[in-house]
Amino acid sequence: MNNYLLTQNLGSLDQKDSIASLEAGKVLFFPDHYFSAIDQSLMSATILDGHHKNVSYDYKSKKLGGYQKDHNSLYERLEPFMRAYALFAHALINSALPSYVPHLQWGRTSFRPAQISGRASSKRKDDTRLHVDSFSASPVNGLRILRVFCNINPHNEPRVWNLGEPFSDVLARFAAKLPPYRKLWAIFLNLVQSTKTLRSPYDHYMLNLHDSMKLDDHYQAQVEKMQIAFPAQSSWIVFTDLVSHAALSGQYLLEQTFYLPVDKMAKPELSPLHHLQHSSLTLRIPMA
Ligand code: SIN
Ligand code: FE
Numbered sequence: 001m002n003n004y005l006l007t008q009n010l011g012s013l014d015q016k017d018s019i020a021s022l023e024a025g026k027v028l029f030f031p032d033h034y035f036s037a038i039d040q041s042l043m044s045a046t047i048l049d050g051h052h053k054n055v056s057y058d059y060k061s062k063k064l065g066g067y068q069k070d071h072n073s074l075y076e077r078l079e080p081f082m083r084a085y086a087l088f089a090h091a092l093i094n095s096a097l098p099s100y101v102p103h104l105q106w107g108r109t110s111f112r113p114a115q116i117s118g119r120a121s122s123k124r125k126d127d128t129r130l131h132v133d134s135f136s137a138s139p140v141n142g143l144r145i146l147r148v149f150c151n152i153n154p155h156n157e158p159r160v161w162n163l164g165e166p167f168s169d170v171l172a173r174f175a176a177k178l179p180p181y182r183k184l185w186a187i188f189l190n191l192v193q194s195t196k197t198l199r200s201p202y203d204h205y206m207l208n209l210h211d212s213m214k215l216d217d218h219y220q221a222q223v224e225k226m227q228i229a230f231p232a233q234s235s236w237i238v239f240t241d242l243v244s245h246a247a248l249s250g251q252y253l254l255e256q257t258f259y260l261p262v263d264k265m266a267k268p269e270l271s272p273l274h275h276l277q278h279s280s281l282t283l284r285i286p287m288a
Helices: 015-023 074-096 098-103 167-177 183-191 201-215 217-222 272-277
Strands: 005-007 027-030 055-058 063-065 105-112 144-151 159-163 226-230 234-239 245-249 253-260
Touching (some): 015 027, 015 234, 027 074, 055 074, 063 074, 098 253, 167 201, 201 217
Antiparallel strands (some): 027 234, 144 253
């Protein structure tokens, strides 16, 4: 056992323990539970359109993106596959964390068929560097980002992550360097459609935290971290807005994002919003 994971199996779940651990920043790990309805014809990075590193799916509208649209009948095979995973993820939350279910909002489903390691990208976009999640174009206004991952690698290769220091330590290190929120700038970003809705102070500070972590070579090299290899045919759930993480290697991952209002947590005081509002600097985030 280690301090970063809470290992669970579906036969003997303890919801209170799961929620307490998850909200405190642990990964809820299911070594024996995985999505098994794999379509082998989709297990190739060639299904990507060349511009995106993942196929994305919106459960509610059934819209798919990021895939090779010229490819014969790909939508007909991908859509049911993505939908089935979205339902698998929802069912897993329903088993492990039923008290969250009535309050969850659907986010994107993502399929990541490309190998992570060795992929060139800017530091800001490089998920092999430790970070907390924040979406630059899609403000969450404080909603929690809860993600369900499943490693479906058909060659038995693990998904290797690093997990970093607790959120309060990340914030203590970077809070003083975060630029102040500027409403006019947020309005501008929205006008030029860089954001889908107005970027809130919360989203501004979280995005700058994400960027500051990734851009700091010294931090990336020196900060205490733990490497975890999630085996093929395993699943895990984590609040990726709270937990400092990096994906080092692996191929073929499914991920479902859900959003959860802070006041529906068992302990809202463990949310990033609460941390930001009560950091030593007291960043200027309106109280909810
Ligand atoms: C991330 O959320 O940073 C990447 C996770 C992964 O692709 O394994
Ligand atoms: Fe991430």
